Amino acid sequence: MIILFAAxxxxxxxxLGSIAFLACLVIPPGRKYALSTALWFAAWGPCWxxxxxLVMLGVVAGGLALQAADMTWEAAPxxxxxxxxxxxxxxxxxxxxxxxxxxxxxxxxxxxxxxxxFRLYATFVVAGIGCVIGLLFVLFAMVSKPFxxxxxxxxxxIPVLMTVFGAIAYRRARALRGNAPTRFTWITPExxxxxxxxxx
Numbered sequence: 566m567i568i569l570f571a572a573x574x575x576x577x578x579x580x581l582g583s584i585a586f587l588a589c590l591v592i593p594p595g596r597k598y599a600l601s602t603a604l605w606f607a608a609w610g611p612c613w614x615x616x617x618x619l620v621m622l623g624v625v626a627g628g629l630a631l632q633a634a635d636m637t638w639e640a641a642p643x644x645x646x647x648x649x650x651x652x653x654x655x656x657x658x659x660x661x662x663x664x665x666x667x668x669x670x671x672x673x674x675x676x677x678x679x680x681x682x683f684r685l686y687a688t689f690v691v692a693g694i695g696c697v698i699g700l701l702f703v704l705f706a707m708v709s710k711p712f713x714x715x716x717x718x719x720x721x722x723i724p725v726l727m728t729v730f731g732a733i734a735y736r737r738a739r740a741l742r743g744n745a746p747t748r749f750t751w752i753t754p755e756x757x758x759x760x761x762x763x764x765x
Contacts, residue, residue, distance in 0.1 A: 571617060575610035576700070582606035583697045597743030600675065600690060601668040608664035616656040623652075676746045680759030684738040688731045691741075695730030699723030 582603040589599035675683055699722045706719040734741065745757040 567617070567621065571614045574613055574617070576697075578610035578613070579607055579697050580701055581609075583694045583701075586691075586694055587698075596740045598672065600687065600741055601672040603690075603694065604671050605664045605668040608667050609660055612660040612663055613656070616652075616660070620652070673746075675742060676757075677750050677752060679752055679756045680738070683742055684735060684759070687738045687741050688735040691734035692727045692731030695726035695728075696723055698730075699726040 582605070585606050586599045586603040589595035589602050595602070675686070678686075699719070702719040702722050739759075745754050750757075
């Protein structure tokens with residue numbers, strides 16, 4: 566049950582990241598931040614799964630502590646409630662900081678790799694986003710009664726969307742990265758732009 570909940574949690578944040586990626590594509594100035602924005606949302610999934618594991622360990626440790634102190638659960642509900650809310654707020658703040666640091670580092674790194682390497686990276690990542698969107702269609706078909714017979718059609722959308730998203734990302738990779746960095750770079754402007762500057 567815990568593993569299923571953790572998987573749902575990760576998928577939920579992957580879907581949010583995919584939607585945020587598509588939203589950034591709609592706004593031209595946000596396109597160069599689309600990949601990092603998707604990563605910011607996606608990073609919440611593993612962080613909250615880790616928090617869930619820590620909560621489970623805390624519950625077990627709390628039970629052992631109460632047993633060792635010869636206390637009953639009724640004697641400490643307010644304490645555990647306060648600790649629970651406090652740890653949830655702390656986990657949210659820490660997760661936000663970790664996700665923001667990961668997105669900032671990601672943005673810095675993708676601006677400092679060669680264009681061909683970035684193009685391959687963007688193709689695979691955006692194809693993965695297409696897979697997540699296709700999985701969303703499958704889940705919708707599974708829970709929606711009118712479309713329950715069309716699950717195989719929805720499943721077919723996964724490789725189609727992966728191919729389409731990946732091909733678009735490969736062709737439009739320049740729009741996903743923006744301008745060349747001016748400081749702390751280890752590649753030349755030519756390596757940043759790539760051999761063919763016509764595809765934008």
